[in-house]
Amino acid sequence: MTTPHKATMSFSDGTPSVDFPVYKGTIGPDVVDIRKLYGASGKFTFDPGFLSTAACESKITYIDGDVGELLYRGYPIEQIAVNCDYLESCYLLLNGDLPNPSQKKDFEHRVTMHTMVHEQMSRFFQGFRRDAHPMAILVGCVGALSAFYHDSLDIQNPEHRFISAIRLVAKMPTLVAMAYKYSAGQPFMYPKNDLSYSANFMRMMFGTPCEEYKPNEVLVRALDRILILHADHEQNASTSTVRLAGSSGANPFACIAAGIATLWGPAHGGANEACLQMLDGIQARGGVAKIGEFVAQVKDKNSSVKLMGFGHRVYKNYDPRAKLMRETCYEVLAELGLENDPSFALAMALEKIALEDDYFVQRKLYPNVDFYSGIVQKALGIPTSMFTCIFALARTVGWIAQWNEMISEPDQKIGRPRQLFSGPVRRDVKPIGNR
Numbered sequence: 001m002t003t004p005h006k007a008t009m010s011f012s013d014g015t016p017s018v019d020f021p022v023y024k025g026t027i028g029p030d031v032v033d034i035r036k037l038y039g040a041s042g043k044f045t046f047d048p049g050f051l052s053t054a055a056c057e058s059k060i061t062y063i064d065g066d067v068g069e070l071l072y073r074g075y076p077i078e079q080i081a082v083n084c085d086y087l088e089s090c091y092l093l094l095n096g097d098l099p100n101p102s103q104k105k106d107f108e109h110r111v112t113m114h115t116m117v118h119e120q121m122s123r124f125f126q127g128f129r130r131d132a133h134p135m136a137i138l139v140g141c142v143g144a145l146s147a148f149y150h151d152s153l154d155i156q157n158p159e160h161r162f163i164s165a166i167r168l169v170a171k172m173p174t175l176v177a178m179a180y181k182y183s184a185g186q187p188f189m190y191p192k193n194d195l196s197y198s199a200n201f202m203r204m205m206f207g208t209p210c211e212e213y214k215p216n217e218v219l220v221r222a223l224d225r226i227l228i229l230h231a232d233h234e235q236n237a238s239t240s241t242v243r244l245a246g247s248s249g250a251n252p253f254a255c256i257a258a259g260i261a262t263l264w265g266p267a268h269g270g271a272n273e274a275c276l277q278m279l280d281g282i283q284a285r286g287g288v289a290k291i292g293e294f295v296a297q298v299k300d301k302n303s304s305v306k307l308m309g310f311g312h313r314v315y316k317n318y319d320p321r322a323k324l325m326r327e328t329c330y331e332v333l334a335e336l337g338l339e340n341d342p343s344f345a346l347a348m349a350l351e352k353i354a355l356e357d358d359y360f361v362q363r364k365l366y367p368n369v370d371f372y373s374g375i376v377q378k379a380l381g382i383p384t385s386m387f388t389c390i391f392a393l394a395r396t397v398g399w400i401a402q403w404n405e406m407i408s409e410p411d412q413k414i415g416r417p418r419q420l421f422s423g424p425v426r427r428d429v430k431p432i433g434n435r
Helices: 037-041 077-083 086-095 101-112 121-125 134-147 158-184 197-206 217-229 237-247 252-263 271-284 287-299 320-335 342-356 358-362 369-380 384-408
Strands: 002-009 018-024 061-064 069-072
Touching: 018 037, 069 077, 069 086, 069 320, 077 086, 077 217, 077 320, 086 101, 086 197, 086 217, 086 384, 101 158, 121 134, 121 158, 134 158, 134 252, 134 384, 158 197, 158 252, 158 384, 197 217, 217 320, 217 369, 217 384, 237 252, 237 384, 252 384, 271 287, 271 342, 271 369, 271 384, 287 342, 320 369, 342 358, 342 369, 369 384
Parallel strands: none
Antiparallel strands: 002 018, 061 069
16 A cells, blocks of 8 residues: 555635545555544534445455456456355455465365354244244354453454354354254254365255255255355445454354344345345236336336346446346256246346446446346245345455554554434423423
């Protein structure tokens, strides 16, 4: 980070001008360091939603929304998704570079040896109703992990942070699968150490004690790709929440639970479920034949109909993850003999219209990853109520990498946003009889 320039802020109310350093990153927009603004001028900036605010410095993930680029530690997501598995991506995000063969073997072994959860955790599930949303269960259980692992809660100890990272990456699939099994009324399946990360998760999700579960490699690879594509995505709402919670000194399990709670919002992790519901709604009204009618409603300013799975807060071009997810969608449906699946055919028709229609092109409403991931998960047999849990499973490594990076910063401070106050000015309390 260099400071070749400065910015000067002037005021029309007589407040003296203030100079600020301008930092230049390796790539991406420059940032104006306004940390001394209040002390020098008595003023704050006002940026609801953080549309123009860089809240931290990071070396982990970079997005260029204008060209549709996503980099994990400098590596394009297109190359990672094709040439790496999920645990290699985890190693990359946590350590800064891809592992060599021996490092990969050691990392896989460490994760595998931590996939089981404390046996008392199974009793936690009995406190939830059977119809509880799996995300509600996941928030509670992940937060409760700190009650079992007191030996790794010193956040100032790098070794403790590393152990916590391994535990979270390893145990999240087990907890997600347990949440599903509990809601389905089926017995929990213990991890199996001779399976890969994604194959092990699929066995815990879909296997039963009645018979041996045989993972389908095409489907396992599809799930692995879903996890890779969702592993990290810069300073989104849930990641920012993890960082803000972590800035208070909270333990990593509590911070990840906070991230899961934020991800639960329909505007964040629930988008793929909403997209599938949209497609199901069009299908129920007549399918492909009714797309024109649906698109007209989307364009109508007086209509409440929304196009889900298109457009993105950051990407103003085609989401690079969507292209990869689209390919995976074809592979899964072909493997399962579902090439004529009505949801997929409808999605393709809707995508074609959106990419060619001037209304969507001018507004840069390109398909995002959520547009296809819901269809893939549905084909894998994952119920819609579990979609956000799968997202949380994938994103855990990104959250913990971002949390660890923040804790490692020498000048790290507790997050404390300020406000533009528009409430009542000071006033006195009257006796109750005079109010």
